[in-house]
Amino acid sequence: MKIRVLVVDLDGTLYATNTFRQFIKYVWIRSIMNVDIILSFQLLFLIIMRLIRIIGHAELKFYFLSFIANRSYIDKSDFVSSLCIYKRNIMVLQSQKYNLKVLATAAPEIYSRIIAKEQGFDVCIATKNPNLRYHKEYENSKENKKENVLSYLKTKGLDSVDLLITDHVDDLPLIKISKRNIIVNPNIRFEKMLQALEIDYKVANYG
Structure with missing residues (x-):
């Protein structure tokens, strides 16, 4: 399969x-x-x-x-x-089409993992608890986030993302490698950037 x-x-x-x-x-x-x-x-x-x-x-x-x-x-x-009032109903999360669901975030893993488990994700890739000194690769963001996602997928014998859902330009490294992208509430600048890079995407508007 x-x-x-x-x-x-x-x-x-x-x-x-x-x-x-x-x-x-x-x-x-x-x-x-x-x-x-x-x-x-x-x-x-x-x-x-x-x-x-x-x-x-x-x-x-x-x-x-x-x-x-x-x-x-x-x-x-x-x-x-306490965050339940902010939760969005993203319908694709209920789809059986995707059998490996990854929550990838720059937020701390100490609570992101709880969210991932509650929302039915298979894994959470987030910013880990501090260890020794601060270094520029510490936060799970931008290029680091992409590399961490790819490293995890490699452990599963995988090498690509079928669908990425994000709202943030910081995820551009992941957007570039994803086969499909859904961008949540993008601003004009973000959309122009994606269009200039000839990246195919769909928009999801939420209140």
């Missing part, structure tokens, strides 16, 4: 929100509720460092996840439940 691969993005695609920003808010509130003053100040410091552009988005993610490690009061399942 031929294995057909479906790859779906998370933020702005499967969910109509940036889940990582929602997670920062969730953890911030929980740190205050649990009078975790150290973590509260660490998070505030990180946010300020990001706002004044001393650190990038990927570095923010790395240090944020480092700081919240071993905080037992942070309930990832409860956080995922």
